[in-house]
Amino acid sequence: MNKRLIYQVAAAAAALSIAACSSSIKLDDPAPVEDRSNVPADGSSAAGAGGASTNPAGSSRPVTQVTIDSKDPLQDPNSPLAKRSIYFDFDSFAIKDEYRSTLDAHARYLTGNRGKKAVIQGNTDERGSREYNLALGQKRAEAVRRALIALGVSESQLEAVSLGEEKARSGANDDAALAENRRADLVYQ
Amino acid sequence: MKALITALATLPILFLMLLSGPCAAQMRIDVSGVGATQLPISIADFATESRVAQEVASVIRSDLASSGAFRVIDPQKTVIETAPPDYPGLRSSGAEAFVGGSVTKLGDGRYDVRYRLYDIAKQSTLLGESLITPEADLRLAGHRIADAIYQKLTGERGVFSTRIAFITRQAGRFRLNIADWDGENVQSPLNSPEPIISPSWSPDGTRLAYVSFEAKKPVVYVHTLATGQRVAVANFKGSNSAPAWSPDGRSLAVALTLDGMSQIYLISASEAGTPRRLTSSSAIDTEPAFSADGKFIYFTSDRGGSPQIYRMPASGGDATRQTFGATYNVSPRISPDGRQLAFITRREGRYFVALKDLAGGNETVLTDGGQEESPSFAPNGRWIMYATRSGGRENLMAVSVDGRIKQRLNSNRGDIREPAWGPFAK
Numbered sequence A: 001m002n003k004r005l006i007y008q009v010a011a012a013a014a015a016l017s018i019a020a021c022s023s024s025i026k027l028d029d030p031a032p033v034e035d036r037s038n039v040p041a042d043g044s045s046a047a048g049a050g051g052a053s054t055n056p057a058g059s060s061r062p063v064t065q066v067t068i069d070s071k072d073p074l075q076d077p078n079s080p081l082a083k084r085s086i087y088f089d090f091d092s093f094a095i096k097d098e099y100r101s102t103l104d105a106h107a108r109y110l111t112g113n114r115g116k117k118a119v120i121q122g123n124t125d126e127r128g129s130r131e132y133n134l135a136l137g138q139k140r141a142e143a144v145r146r147a148l149i150a151l152g153v154s155e156s157q158l159e160a161v162s163l164g165e166e167k168a169r170s171g172a173n174d175d176a177a178l179a180e181n182r183r184a185d186l187v188y189q
Numbered sequence B: 001m002k003a004l005i006t007a008l009a010t011l012p013i014l015f016l017m018l019l020s021g022p023c024a025a026q027m028r029i030d031v032s033g034v035g036a037t038q039l040p041i042s043i044a045d046f047a048t049e050s051r052v053a054q055e056v057a058s059v060i061r062s063d064l065a066s067s068g069a070f071r072v073i074d075p076q077k078t079v080i081e082t083a084p085p086d087y088p089g090l091r092s093s094g095a096e097a098f099v100g101g102s103v104t105k106l107g108d109g110r111y112d113v114r115y116r117l118y119d120i121a122k123q124s125t126l127l128g129e130s131l132i133t134p135e136a137d138l139r140l141a142g143h144r145i146a147d148a149i150y151q152k153l154t155g156e157r158g159v160f161s162t163r164i165a166f167i168t169r170q171a172g173r174f175r176l177n178i179a180d181w182d183g184e185n186v187q188s189p190l191n192s193p194e195p196i197i198s199p200s201w202s203p204d205g206t207r208l209a210y211v212s213f214e215a216k217k218p219v220v221y222v223h224t225l226a227t228g229q230r231v232a233v234a235n236f237k238g239s240n241s242a243p244a245w246s247p248d249g250r251s252l253a254v255a256l257t258l259d260g261m262s263q264i265y266l267i268s269a270s271e272a273g274t275p276r277r278l279t280s281s282s283a284i285d286t287e288p289a290f291s292a293d294g295k296f297i298y299f300t301s302d303r304g305g306s307p308q309i310y311r312m313p314a315s316g317g318d319a320t321r322q323t324f325g326a327t328y329n330v331s332p333r334i335s336p337d338g339r340q341l342a343f344i345t346r347r348e349g350r351y352f353v354a355l356k357d358l359a360g361g362n363e364t365v366l367t368d369g370g371q372e373e374s375p376s377f378a379p380n381g382r383w384i385m386y387a388t389r390s391g392g393r394e395n396l397m398a399v400s401v402d403g404r405i406k407q408r409l410n411s412n413r414g415d416i417r418e419p420a421w422g423p424f425a426k
Helices: A001-020 A097-112 A130-150 A175-181 B003-007 B050-064 B088-095 B133-153
Strands: A085-087 A118-123 A156-166 A183-188 B027-032 B037-041 B070-073 B096-105 B109-120 B125-131 B163-170 B173-180 B186-194 B196-201 B207-212 B219-224 B232-235 B240-245 B251-256 B263-268 B285-291 B296-301 B306-313 B328-333 B341-347 B350-357 B363-365 B374-376 B382-392 B393-399 B404-410 B417-422
Touching: A085 A097, A097 A130, A097 B070, A130 A156, A130 A183, A130 B196, A130 B240, A130 B285, A130 B328, A156 B417, A183 B341, B027 B219, B037 B050, B037 B088, B037 B133, B050 B070, B050 B096, B050 B109, B050 B133, B088 B096, B096 B133, B125 B133, B133 B173, B173 B196, B173 B207, B173 B219, B186 B207, B196 B240, B196 B328, B196 B417, B207 B240, B219 B251, B232 B240, B232 B251, B232 B263, B251 B285, B263 B285, B285 B328, B296 B328, B306 B328, B382 B417
Parallel strands: A118 A156, B037 B070, B037 B096, B219 B240, B240 B285, B374 B417, B393 B417
Antiparallel strands: A085 A183, A118 A183, B027 B404, B096 B109, B109 B125, B163 B173, B163 B417, B173 B186, B196 B207, B207 B219, B219 B232, B240 B251, B251 B263, B285 B296, B296 B306, B328 B341, B341 B350, B350 B363, B374 B382, B382 B393, B393 B404
């Protein structure tokens, strides 16, 4: 046999072995529901870490299975879940239409992962009383919280808090800086 | 003398803040505005064998000079309090009052600080005291003597023995600080990588309530200064903030969001207990402040569409609006005599300290920086300290309640904000 045929046969044999595993994980399965504490922080696949031998002892044709972990969608920069900030218009606490799809995505994730919790942090710009701004920031966080509850997220998964003006970009008073600070952030715990 | 005393009674206090020490900023005071006449007072060096005790007389001189009510003469001699003053010499120096004193070390290591205040025209003793003082409190003895002299000659209670609290931010860290009114003895009860806001003195001056973001959300703590013990008295779901002490020191009114929007509740000041809700609007209610007699709570609310100041009974109930005119009036503070309301008002997009006479309704704007916040009354009601920004930096200022004198405190390191003037020393 030529080399090419050997590779083809070996590939076919390997495919048959893998298909016979009782614990196969399809590469496009969604992430498992339970927390996976062994997912690396940078979201890279744990390729090779979970090599499992399916070889009965003494087999002359051992095959080692390599499992590619599905990416944690919270770590995926291309997922809609990567958008964690909701911006508000001046003097308004209404959630603009442009953020509806982002909220839908987070709601779907949270309802599909009931063990996951998130804190919603409200912010304001620096003008005016610190304490009144703390309450305004809370109003922003609360608007996002209510929207997520309405989409089916459980109350126990969410907490709305305020940072007021305390984390505002300091000193800048141009329109861009002010708009940046009228913001609620979703922070997964 | 009487006419002078009447004139002096309307004079504000200047205060000088010089912070020294390894972790404190150096501060400089710039004054604008003019005081009126000043009573010339001669203060001799106190007779003492102890070098550290010599600073008692210099503390008295600095306090009285900084008050703006006195022109202080240093006769450059030591005069014990029992020695008869050199009346002719004092008269020719222009002095109208004279202070002599002594500091004697006692067998148990403490000091006996004695002084007498003399009226030069009448050639009589106005005041005399003996203060037994540990060495660590010699400056405080000087402050107490200055208070006594100030009150005797102006009729007003002095604030020289008081302390102030304030927050500094520097190199990404936040400190809660307390200092003597003259900026000495800066100590930092709390040092944190996260913001600290809204410090508030307990009525007896032994504890500070404040809001700390160390848990990445606002939580109200009560901090006992002597021991460093901290109790998180409000750590409910959501945000916890704006602590205000009841006059009996047992409760705090706070702003909590555990029911959704910011509302005002009453909680224990000593332990994490169950909150009692006082307001019931569907708007933002925050920044509670008790009246001096404890019967009312003033607070900020936007229930009418824009943030204004309201007043309700301290047990909760119907609230009546107190501020009108401007569309943004926040941060209510009541004067110790209960007659005046200080607050922050927004005019044409800029924020100023305003003062309203609660009986007559007359309102004056006291400042002109445009970025003011956090007003705080001195315990004698004569001054309001506040935070502002200038040149891109945050600094503290003080203004007399008649608006005539402003002092700007410049620090060469860090941003300073959130001042809270402490109570009279017991």
